[in-house]
Amino acid sequence: MAKILDRLLLFIYSLSIGILSVIAILLLSGAIPRTVEIKDGPAIYIVAITISVILFLLSIRFFYISMRRDRATLPSVDQRTEYGDIQISMETIENLSLKAAGKVKGIRDLKSRIRVSQAGLEIMIRAVVDGEHSLPLLTTEVQRQVHDFVQETTGIPVADVSVYIANLSQSPSFKSRVE
Template identity: 70%
Template sequence: MAKILDRLLLFIYSLSIGILSVIAILLLTGAVPFSLEFVDDNRFVIAAIVVSAVLFLLSIRLFYISVRQGRGTLHSIDQRTDYGDIQISVETIENLSYKAASRVRGIREVKTRIRITDSGLEIMVRAIVDGETSIPSLTEEVQKQVHDHVEEITGIPVSYVSVYIANLVQSPVMKSRVE
């Protein structure tokens, strides 16, 4: 409800500023007969026209923002069951992916991102590893764990799990002291 009210106020504001700036431009340029005898300086008129033009451009941008639809990104995945509708947020699925990837031995830091496609979920996992475990076997284990865990918990098919190994954990270097 608040978003609708905000959009309505932005629409009214941008429309009124746009109309006022067009009127000001028309009056200052002389397109509409109006006496500007009280203004002696042409620099003031030019500055007022420039300010009115900038306000008009800003009002067009704000008007566009007020009437455009949402970005079209899905913030949740909707499922229908015999008992009613279920909505699972993308953030929930990202957290499930994070949880599954973090359980794999050798993984230190994880970030996940979800993309929704017609064939199912595409999950991208970015990880930092310890450097002690074979990376091919580690990534395969992460893919399997994330795939199985997300499908089991949500019931949504996972079509693809991509794993990107960003770096190794930097272990503290101990310098031996020789005397």
Template identity: 65%
Template sequence: MAKILDRLLLFIYSLSIGIISVIAILLLTNVVPLSLNSTEEKNLLIVTLVVAVVLFLLSIRFFYISVRRDRNSLPSIDQRTEYGDIQISVETIQNLAYKAASRVRGIREVKTRIRITDAGMEVMVRAMVDGESSIPALTEEVQKQVHDHVEDITGIPVSYVSVYIANLVQSTTVKNRVE
């Protein structure tokens, strides 16, 4: 949503600056006559003309940025079947990976990211552990669960699952003291 708002604001800004700079260029190049008498005013005219041209070029650049489509981001993964096209959002795949990683006993506070590469889909999992289980065994189980679950549900091959263990979850239970 913020990206759309930024593009809209950039579009309005570039359009308004473009119109203002075209008017300034027309006035300063005497296409629309303007009477100037002194040398100081003519120097001011040259400086103003240069600034107007720079603003016009900037507004063209900003206008282009505001209307072009961002082709680098992949909001969905597209597949073609014999019946038609299928699009699965990256957010859906992240949620599937989250669900699979969260089911592993001992894993807490999971975050997932998906990256599409030439080799295939890569899933990055960031999690915290409870500290009561073997971390290598937990990470291997998370990798297996995420890989199998995402491939089974989406039909998209997963080339790589990386797991980053950020920290241990601190226990919030308070032990009662016996006196």
């Protein structure tokens, strides 16, 4: 919502500055008759017209910025097929990798990050494990699950799956009280 308001304010600002600078250019160039004469000479007119032209060019740039669509906010992986273009958001790929890693028993508190390289997707998984399973077997299973699931689901080659074990989860210890 704030972004829409910012764009609206930029649109109004650029439009008003543009109109004022055009009026100033027309008045100073003599296209519109003036009622008051400035007697300081032609140097003042040249400086004023130059400033008005600069303001007009800035207002055109701001107007363009306020009207264009912002594509940088939606990062995605783009593919071309025989039927047309496909765009898969990075958020979708992150969620797919989290879904695949979550199927591995003993993994908790998952986070993922995706990078796109020439070789394909590079997926980084951060996890907390329960500590009851072998870490090499657990991480290998996470890598295999994420690699296969993401590549099969999206059709995008997965170059690398890195797993970072952040910590062991502390299982609650219940002490029995005998009275």
